[in-house]
Amino acid sequence: MEKSEYARLAEFEQDYWWHQGRLEIIRAYLKRASRNSSDSAILNVGCGTGGTIDMLERFGKVDNVDISDEAIACMNRLGYENITKVDGIDLPFGDKIYDIVGAFDVLEHIEDHQGALSEWKRVLKDDGAIVVTVPAYQWLWSDHDLSMHHWRRYTVKSLTAVVTETGLRAERTSYAISFSLPLVAGFRLGRRVLRRRADPEASLVPVPRSVNKLFTTLLKMEAKLHNIVSPPAGTSIIAILRKNG
Numbered sequence: 001m002e003k004s005e006y007a008r009l010a011e012f013e014q015d016y017w018w019h020q021g022r023l024e025i026i027r028a029y030l031k032r033a034s035r036n037s038s039d040s041a042i043l044n045v046g047c048g049t050g051g052t053i054d055m056l057e058r059f060g061k062v063d064n065v066d067i068s069d070e071a072i073a074c075m076n077r078l079g080y081e082n083i084t085k086v087d088g089i090d091l092p093f094g095d096k097i098y099d100i101v102g103a104f105d106v107l108e109h110i111e112d113h114q115g116a117l118s119e120w121k122r123v124l125k126d127d128g129a130i131v132v133t134v135p136a137y138q139w140l141w142s143d144h145d146l147s148m149h150h151w152r153r154y155t156v157k158s159l160t161a162v163v164t165e166t167g168l169r170a171e172r173t174s175y176a177i178s179f180s181l182p183l184v185a186g187f188r189l190g191r192r193v194l195r196r197r198a199d200p201e202a203s204l205v206p207v208p209r210s211v212n213k214l215f216t217t218l219l220k221m222e223a224k225l226h227n228i229v230s231p232p233a234g235t236s237i238i239a240i241l242r243k244n245g
Contacts, residue, residue, distance in 0.1 A: 012204045013051035017212045018177070021219020023055050025176050025238060026104060026133065028223045032172065033100060033129035033240045034059050040099035043091075043123060046106035047083065050075045056102060063098075065091065089116040093123050101130045105236075108134050108150045117166040121243060130168070130241040134159060136175060136234055142188045154237055168241045174226060175234035179218050184235050 013019045034040050040060030044052060047064035048071050056062045064083045066072055072083050084092065089110060101120045110116045120130050135145070135153045145153065156173045163170050207215070225231070226238075 009049050009051075009204070013049060015212070016204060017207070017215035017219065018180075018204070019051055020216050021222070022104075022133070022177065022236070023052065024220045024223035025226060026052065026102075026131065027055055027058075028226050029131050029172070029238055029240055030056075030059055030100065030102070033131050037099070041097060041125075042100045042102060043093070043098045043120075045091075045101060045103040045120065046109065047071070047075065050078055050080050052102065052104055053080060059100065063093075089119050091119055091123055095122055096125045098123050099125055099128045101128070103130065103132045105133050105135065107132055108145075108152055108154070109148070111151050113151070114162055114166050117163065117168060117241075121166060121168055124243065126243055126245075128242070129171070131239070132159075132241065133176070133236055133238045136237050140184060140188055140235065156237055159237055159239060163239070163241055167244055169244050171240045171242050172230075173237065173239040174230035175232060176222070176226070176236040176238045177219065178222060178231040178234035180215075180235050181233055 038059060042056055042060050042062045044056055044062050044064045047053065047066050048068075050064075053062060053064060062082065064075070064080070065086045066075075066083065067086055067088070069085070072085055075083055086092065089112060101124055103116075103120065107113050107116060117130075124130060135150065137155065138153045141150075141153060156175065160170050160173060222231070
C-alpha cells in the first residue's frame with residue numbers, strides 16, 4: 001500500500017459505510033467459524049490500521065501482525081499495542097495454536113498467495129477456521145488496486161482453486177457487498193471508456209452523511225442475509241476455510 005494511504009484509511013475506518021458494513025458481514029462469518037465462542041485464540045494477519053481489532057476481540061484474544069512500519073506506527077498512535085512486525089509471509093508462531101486466523105483483504109497483496117495460505121494453515125488448530133475477504137473480479141481492476149499494491153482480484157472459483165491446492169477446503173464462500181457492484185462497475189468502466197486516469201489512491205469517495213448511513217444500513221441488512229443465502233455477485237468475496245479431515 002502507498003505510505004500516504006495509511007492515515008487516510010485510518011480516518012475512513014471510523015465511520016465510512018464500506019468499512020462499517022464490511023465489519024458486520026465479517027462478524028456474521030466469524031460467529032459461524034468460531035461456533036459462537038468468545039474465548040478463541042485469534043491471529044489477525046495484515047492488521048493494517050486496526051479497523052477489525054475491536055470486533056475481533058469480542059471473539060477472544062487477538063494477536064496482530066503486519067509487515068508495514070507505517071501501519072504499526074498508525075496503530076500505536078490509535079492505542080493498539082499487541083502488534084508484531086513480520087517479514088514476508090513467515091509467521092513467528094508455533095504450529096496449531098490458533099482457533100481462528102483472520103485475513104481481511106490481505107491475500108490479494110501477497111504474490112505467493114498459496115504459500116501464505118499454507119503458513120496460515122500451519123498455525124491453525126486442526127478444528128480451527130481461516131476467515132478471509134478478498135476483492136472480486138479482475139475486470140474491476142483500477143487505480144485503487146495499484147494504490148493498494150494488489151497482485152490480483154478473485155472470483156469464488158479462482159479463490160476456491162488456490163485454497164484447494166493448499167490442502168484446505170472452503171466450508172463457505174460467497175460474494176459480498178453486493179449492492180455496490182453496479183455503482184463500482186459503472187464508475188470504473190466509465191473511467192476506462194473516457195480514458196481518464198487518476199493518481200493511484202484507494203477508491204474511498206466521501207459521501208453525504210445521509211447516504212453514508214443508508215449504505216451502512218444496506219450492508220447490515222446484507223450481513224443478516226448471509227445467514228440464509230450467499231449473494232451471487234458483489235465487489236468482495238468472503239470465505240470460511242478449514243483443514244481437510
